[in-house]
Amino acid sequence: GAVVSQHPSWVICKSGTSVKIECRSLDFQATTMFWYRQFPKQSLMLMATSNEGSKATYEQGVEKDKFLINHASLTLSTLTVTSAHPEDSSFYICSGQGNYEQYFGPGTRLTVT
Amino acid sequence: QKEVEQNSGPLSVPEGAIASLNCTYSDRGSQSFFWYRQYSGKSPELIMFIYSNGDKEDGRFTAQLNKASQYVSLLIRDSQPSDSATYLCAVSPGGSQGNLIFGKGTKLSVKP
Numbered sequence: 001g002a003v004v005s006q007h008p009s010w011v012i013c014k015s016g017t018s019v020k021i022e023c024r025s026l027d028f029q030a031t032t033m034f035w036y037r038q039f040p041k042q043s044l045m046l047m048a049t050s051n052e053g054s055k056a057t058y059e060q061g062v063e064k065d066k067f068l069i070n071h072a073s074l075t076l077s078t079l080t081v082t083s084a085h086p087e088d089s090s091f092y093i094c095s096g097q098g099n100y101e102q103y104f105g106p107g108t109r110l111t112v113t
Numbered sequence: 114q115k116e117v118e119q120n121s122g123p124l125s126v127p128e129g130a131i132a133s134l135n136c137t138y139s140d141r142g143s144q145s146f147f148w149y150r151q152y153s154g155k156s157p158e159l160i161m162f163i164y165s166n167g168d169k170e171d172g173r174f175t176a177q178l179n180k181a182s183q184y185v186s187l188l189i190r191d192s193q194p195s196d197s198a199t200y201l202c203a204v205s206p207g208g209s210q211g212n213l214i215f216g217k218g219t220k221l222s223v224k225p
Contacts, residue, residue: 043201043217093156100145100162100205102213107156
């Protein structure tokens with residue numbers, strides 16, 4: 001199957017700082033990438049859909065000014081959590097779209113202290 | 114509201130048995146159906162996808178789709194302890210461009 005990488009795999013930051021997470025499709029070109037968030041013992045929650053070269057589409061309730069998404073190339077999308085707060089602590093997972101299926105990155109565990 | 118429903122479990126089966134995981138969806142126009150496996154603390158891994166009514170087999174896994182009943186299932190034969198994970202059903206709604214709607218997942222436990 002297709003491979004998607006994420007960096008970093010985990011990060012601890014102080015409240016008020018910003019954190020950038022990178023998502024790369026390694027062996028395929030992902031015109032569309034998705035960003036999810038997963039809290040403990042809960043299902044995946046789609047945050048936004050990112051299309052290469054255009055603005056991301058955010059799900060209802062997700063603040064676009066807080067979660068900045070950039071999809072500058074067919075293999076790279078980034079999510080920046082700005083002015084992070086403890087309630088932003090979560091498991092952030094990206095995926096790249098194949099034909100119809102999605103291939104997930106390994107996830108980034110963010111802890112905001 | 115387009116929904117995907119799964120029994121949260123846990124579903125416990127003995128090693129070597131068949132595990133049956135079920136999923137229903139609300140959008141009758143849904144086109145594509147996926148099963149993902151997620152180990153604790155890890156991201157989901159695609160196991161199978163199915164587009165047409167009927168059965169699709171891949172090794173120990175069989176996906177079954179019944180669009181009339183809006184029902185999709187995953188059978189795992191000869192279950193192994195390493196199959197213990199949460200299984201997520203995902204559906205691509207009709208007219209979507211790749212967005213998936215995920216169920217909350219069924220936790221499977223295979224006892225040695």
